[in-house]
Amino acid sequence: MSGSCSFACSPISGGRCSGPALVSDEAVCFYLVEPETGVVVEKGHALEGRSMEGTILVAHAGKGSSVVQMDGLFKITKHGKGPVGVVLRNPDPVFVSALLIMEIPSVYAVEDSFFETLKDGQTIELDADAGVLRLLSR
Amino acid sequence: MRLTEEQEKMLAGKHGRAVEYAMRIQAGVGRVFGAKRMVPITRAHVALSAQDADLWFVEKLVGLGGKCKIPPTVNPSINLAYLNRHLVEIPKAGMDIVSATNTAYRKIGAVLSFSCTPYLQQNVPSFGEVIAFSESSATPYVNSVFGARSNRESSQSALCAAITGLVPEYGLLLDENRLAEVLVEVKADIRTDFDYQLLGWCYPLKHPGPEVPAFVGIEERPTPEGFMNFGAELNTSGSVAMYHFVGITPEAPDLAAAFGGKAPKYRVTITKDDIENVRRKICGAPGKIDFAMFGCPHLTIRQVGDIARIAEGKRFAVDVWILTSSLTRELADRMGYLDTITRAGGHIITDTCIDVPPCWYPYYGKSAVTDSPKCAYYNEIRKIAFKVRPLEKAIEAALVGEVME
Numbered sequence: 001m002s003g004s005c006s007f008a009c010s011p012i013s014g015g016r017c018s019g020p021a022l023v024s025d026e027a028v029c030f031y032l033v034e035p036e037t038g039v040v041v042e043k044g045h046a047l048e049g050r051s052m053e054g055t056i057l058v059a060h061a062g063k064g065s066s067v068v069q070m071d072g073l074f075k076i077t078k079h080g081k082g083p084v085g086v087v088l089r090n091p092d093p094v095f096v097s098a099l100l101i102m103e104i105p106s107v108y109a110v111e112d113s114f115f116e117t118l119k120d121g122q123t124i125e126l127d128a129d130a131g132v133l134r135l136l137s138r
Numbered sequence: 139m140r141l142t143e144e145q146e147k148m149l150a151g152k153h154g155r156a157v158e159y160a161m162r163i164q165a166g167v168g169r170v171f172g173a174k175r176m177v178p179i180t181r182a183h184v185a186l187s188a189q190d191a192d193l194w195f196v197e198k199l200v201g202l203g204g205k206c207k208i209p210p211t212v213n214p215s216i217n218l219a220y221l222n223r224h225l226v227e228i229p230k231a232g233m234d235i236v237s238a239t240n241t242a243y244r245k246i247g248a249v250l251s252f253s254c255t256p257y258l259q260q261n262v263p264s265f266g267e268v269i270a271f272s273e274s275s276a277t278p279y280v281n282s283v284f285g286a287r288s289n290r291e292s293s294q295s296a297l298c299a300a301i302t303g304l305v306p307e308y309g310l311l312l313d314e315n316r317l318a319e320v321l322v323e324v325k326a327d328i329r330t331d332f333d334y335q336l337l338g339w340c341y342p343l344k345h346p347g348p349e350v351p352a353f354v355g356i357e358e359r360p361t362p363e364g365f366m367n368f369g370a371e372l373n374t375s376g377s378v379a380m381y382h383f384v385g386i387t388p389e390a391p392d393l394a395a396a397f398g399g400k401a402p403k404y405r406v407t408i409t410k411d412d413i414e415n416v417r418r419k420i421c422g423a424p425g426k427i428d429f430a431m432f433g434c435p436h437l438t439i440r441q442v443g444d445i446a447r448i449a450e451g452k453r454f455a456v457d458v459w460i461l462t463s464s465l466t467r468e469l470a471d472r473m474g475y476l477d478t479i480t481r482a483g484g485h486i487i488t489d490t491c492i493d494v495p496p497c498w499y500p501y502y503g504k505s506a507v508t509d510s511p512k513c514a515y516y517n518e519i520r521k522i523a524f525k526v527r528p529l530e531k532a533i534e535a536a537l538v539g540e541v542m543e
Contacts, residue, residue, distance in 0.1 A: 063373075063375070063377050065274035067187040067213070067293050069292065070293065071192065074194065092348060092377050093167055093292065093295060100167065
């Protein structure tokens with residue numbers, strides 16, 4: 001594959017960013033991420049041992065109680081170890097309000113073909129304002 | 139979303155900066171979920187946490203001049219005085235964050251109820267009431283057991299709703315979204331309060347989607363504690379804001395009512411093996427324990443009474459912490475349970491959560507018993523290894539210092 005392909009999406013919180021995709025087919029709980037390193041410490045999780053720092057987190061969904069998502073995301077962001085952007089496949093109010101409050105560029109309602117094309121680690125350009133996701137070839 | 143003239147003024151800052159900021163966040167949530175308008179609420183519950191994000195956000199609203207239009211009840215944090223006297227001197231950072239959080243919530247006009255089960259005491263909605271409840275066991279309880287209407291609010295979005303007195307109308311506020319889409323056949327024997335802990339943890343593993351599930355095959359009406367446990371675990375291993383128990387919960391007298399006459403979109407079966415797999419995965423092996431902790435969510439007076447009966451005239455081998463609301467502790471005092479448990483060497487502590495650092499730090503890295511999978515899960519980050527057992531078994535373990543089976 002050469003060049004790049006674009007996919008339509010809708011904004012959650014506005015902004016632009018780019019970074020390597022960190023893909024979780026499992027729901028994500030930010031609380032079980034080490035704040036100082038951004039490394040997922042949840043035992044048995046698909047992302048266990050991997051860092052969120054600088055990535056565009058492509059999350060299947062969020063999980064965890066109404067407090068912990070925001071607390072977790074706040075702490076890793078404060079340490080500069082959080083994702084720079086988020087693609088959320090199944091939005092829930094807890095996850096969405098945390099993204100809005102933390103003003104992290106983020107999108108939802110992404111074309112299905114994005115998830116089929118996307119490879120873990122592939123560079124994503126996320127433009128929440130324009131509602132576009134771009135996958136760069138490797 | 140169409141706002142009324144008054145709501146436009148709120149969004150434009152005519153009612154102060156806090157209302158403007160809260161409206162902006164709520165409008166953003168409303169946009170994502172396709173809300174067409176904002177509607178008034180009559181109650182709110184904020185899952186206060188006395189952690190960094192919680193304090194930052196409430197102080198931000200206080201700084202913007204925020205005052206709650208609907209005074210929300212709040213979650214527990216740390217009972218500084220009790221723990222200072224009975225466990226360990228809370229580090230200054232902990233004292234400071236708790237004091238600052240309490241001050242900010244007092245200023246913003248919250249009711250400092252400090253309990254995670256407001257739906258049992260102090261903030262009890264009725265059928266059809268539109269409300270904004272955060273807190274993992276609270277949201278499904280008010281929706282499913284009472285038939286009140288709340289989306290799965292975060293602490294922050296619930297606080298915004300308390301400030302504006304409004305919520306964007308989407309999701310579970312609308313009739314059509316309260317219908318079940320998943321038919322869950324329970325082919326395991328679910329009877330005790332502890333069975334509901336396992337069933338609640340199990341369901342999202344079988345079906346992780348956000349659709350409302352309707353459960354069939356539950357023979358007896360759960361106790362309030364069973365419902366409470368069920369909801370807490372549904373929102374720890376997953377995120378489920380509402381469910382039906384067919385023939386039991388108010389919006390599901392029968393299958394047709396639960397599904398609105400439509401066919402289920404998904405079918406899930408939960409077998410004995412599924413429940414056993416969850417038990418194996420999350421309950422931990424027998425062995426020595428260093429302490430015991432109960433009250434995630436806060437224990438009810440019936441549960442405190444159960445503990446008192448088992449512990450009567452005996453002595454705990456390890457530290458025992460029973461977390462509950464101040465009202466329940468007062469009742470426990472009147473009933474004599476407090477004396478029984480204190481004589482056995484245990485503690486009944488109010489206003490406190492299992493999950494607010496740093497109050498429990500003497501136990502970091504240790505081994506413990508609890509009846510709550512949620513308590514065990516969130517404490518993984520503090521390297522506390524919890525074994526999870528039914529309440530009665532866990533109390534027996536605390537009497538001998540070991541989980542025997």
